[in-house]
Amino acid sequence: MALTATGCGARISADGENGKGDKDGKSSAAPTGHYPVTIENCGTRTTYDKAPQRVVTNDVGITEIMFALGLENRMAGYVMPDDKGDIDAVPWKAAYNKVRWLSKKAITKEMALDAKADLVFAGWNYGFGEDNALTPASLKKLGIGSYVLTESCRKGPNGSARGVMPPLEALYTDLTTLGKIFDVEDRATALVEKYRRQVADAQAKAPAPADRPSVFLYDDGRDKPLTAGEYAGPHDIITKAGGDHIMKDLKDSWVTVGWETVVARDPDVIVINNYGDTSADQKKAFLKSYPPLANVSAIKHDRIYVMDYADLVESPRNPAAITDLARYLRGVHTG
Numbered sequence: 001m002a003l004t005a006t007g008c009g010a011r012i013s014a015d016g017e018n019g020k021g022d023k024d025g026k027s028s029a030a031p032t033g034h035y036p037v038t039i040e041n042c043g044t045r046t047t048y049d050k051a052p053q054r055v056v057t058n059d060v061g062i063t064e065i066m067f068a069l070g071l072e073n074r075m076a077g078y079v080m081p082d083d084k085g086d087i088d089a090v091p092w093k094a095a096y097n098k099v100r101w102l103s104k105k106a107i108t109k110e111m112a113l114d115a116k117a118d119l120v121f122a123g124w125n126y127g128f129g130e131d132n133a134l135t136p137a138s139l140k141k142l143g144i145g146s147y148v149l150t151e152s153c154r155k156g157p158n159g160s161a162r163g164v165m166p167p168l169e170a171l172y173t174d175l176t177t178l179g180k181i182f183d184v185e186d187r188a189t190a191l192v193e194k195y196r197r198q199v200a201d202a203q204a205k206a207p208a209p210a211d212r213p214s215v216f217l218y219d220d221g222r223d224k225p226l227t228a229g230e231y232a233g234p235h236d237i238i239t240k241a242g243g244d245h246i247m248k249d250l251k252d253s254w255v256t257v258g259w260e261t262v263v264a265r266d267p268d269v270i271v272i273n274n275y276g277d278t279s280a281d282q283k284k285a286f287l288k289s290y291p292p293l294a295n296v297s298a299i300k301h302d303r304i305y306v307m308d309y310a311d312l313v314e315s316p317r318n319p320a321a322i323t324d325l326a327r328y329l330r331g332v333h334t335g
Contacts, residue, residue, distance in 0.1 A: 009035075009049035010119075010145045034183040041177060042153035042164070044136075051182045052119035052145065058107040058127030060084040061315030062149055063099075065174055066121065067092035068191055068316040069184055076115040077102035079127070083275050084309045090317075109134055112144055123149030124162055125254070126313075147181075150174050151233065151253060151314035162253040163231020168199065168240070170231075171314050191316070198319040199240055202326040206242025213268035213332045215243035216298070217312070218287065220278060224256045233312050234271065241325035243269065259292050269332060270298040271325070275309035303332060 038047040054076035057063040063078040068091075077100035087096055102111055107127045112120050120139055122128050126149055128135055136146035150170035152162050165173065172192045179188025207213070217234040219226040228234035229250030238245040246265040247257065270287060274280040284304050293299045305328050311321035 010052075011036075011047040011049065037180050037183075039177045039180055042148045042150065046145075048181050054115065054117050055119045055121055056102065056107070056112050056115050056117040058120070058122035059313070060087070060310045061313040061317070062121055062123065062126065064090070064092055064310065064315050064317065065171075065178065067095040069175065069178055069182065069187055071178070071182055071184065072099050074182060075099045076117050079103045079105075079107040079111060081105070083277065086308075106132060107134060108132070109138060109142065112139065113142060117144055119145040119147060121147045121149070123152030124154050124159070126152055128152075147178070149314060150177075151231065161251065163229070163251070165231070167231060167233045167236040167314060168195075168318060171195070171316075171318055174314070195316075195319040199322055202319075202323045203240050203242070205330065206240070206326050207329055207332075212242055212244045213303075213329055214246050214265065215269045215271060215329075216246050216262055216265070216267035217271050217273065218283065219254065219273040220276060220283065221256065222286065224258055225262065226254060226256050228312070229253055229255050233314050233318055234273075237307075237312065237318060237322050237325060238271070241322045242329045243325070259290075263292055263296060266297055268297045268301075269303045269305060269329070270296075271312075272304060272306045273309055273312050274306050280306045 035051075036047050036049045038045060051074065053074055055066065055071070055074050056076050057066055057078045058080070060080050063080060066072065066075060072095040079102050082104050087093065090096070102115060107120075107122060120127075122134075128146075128148065136148065139146050150165070150173045151167060153164045155161050155164055163170075172195070175188045175191055179185040215238045217228045217238065219228070227247050229252040230248050231251070232253040235245050235248060239248070246262075246267050250257070272280050272283050284306070287293060287304065288299055298304060305325065307321060307325065308317075311317050
């Protein structure tokens with residue numbers, strides 16, 4: 001049996017999490033041209049009989065994926081705190097000006113309903129979560145479809161871990177899949193090809209394997225640091241920029257570790273994720289003053305590099321972030 005998301009004409013399998021069904025389980029939209037098109041997103045297969053028209057996105061990276069594909073005309077708005085960096089200089093400034101900023105607080109079902117959304121594009125812990133009662137399943141009951149950020153795909157017991165593919169492949173997957181959903185496949189293909197070339201160029205200029213500095217990503221946290229595992233954006237950004245990501249053995253996306261692990265792995269460089277109420281300068285001051293880190297190479301040699309949040313989560317900014325970090329790492333001599 002198929003279920004139908006009445007707003008965007010999306011039909012999914014009975015065990016999926018999008019949509020709301022008509023009595024006969026069939027879409028009321030007549031397939032035309034490019035449609036119907038079937039995609040897979042985080043293990044759920046969905047058939048779209050038409051493109052969504054009123055998408056609501058959550059967070060900066062997700063919003064900019066839509067903008068990079070030129071889909072601002074298909075958006076009813078975006079939800080994003082104002083602590084995610086400067087958006088005045090980004091290539092999508094015109095799109096930001098055009099699309100309504102719905103809220104600077106956490107996304108809710110009420111926001112999606114008020115915006116008359118037919119699709120919510122968010123991720124697990126990027127808006128979706130059982131703790132806030134906003135899930136694809138809860139939206140389905142309201143007749144609203146969902147698309148889940150691939151970086152955040154859940155796995156493991158009770159979905160306790162996130163990530164099912166390398167981070168950049170997650171970005172390319174979402175661009176390609178959304179290209180199919182919205183019938184902009186040529187644009188999506190061109191973007192993926194451009195980003196792959198950009199990353200390959202950065203890799204070609206990266207330090208030789210023997211000279212690769214080890215790198216720790218510090219997101220936030222005093223008692224225990226929040227960092228990135230193999231399936232979060234920083235892993236590919238660090239690795240393809242020519243660094244050795246010290247938490248590459250963690251089979252998760254964003255995770256908490258102990259400071260003793262950081263000290264034992266003695267990173268040559270620490271990358272700070274710049275966002276939130278704690279500024280990058282405050283994070284840097286903490287790292288430099290925290291006694292257990294005093295003998296860590298990155299602290300002793302003041303090798304702390306700051307990157308914006310939107311560079312480090314899955315977003316169209318990732319390839320440029322790799323280029324910038326590669327430039328910095330080329331200047332690091334670990335000796």
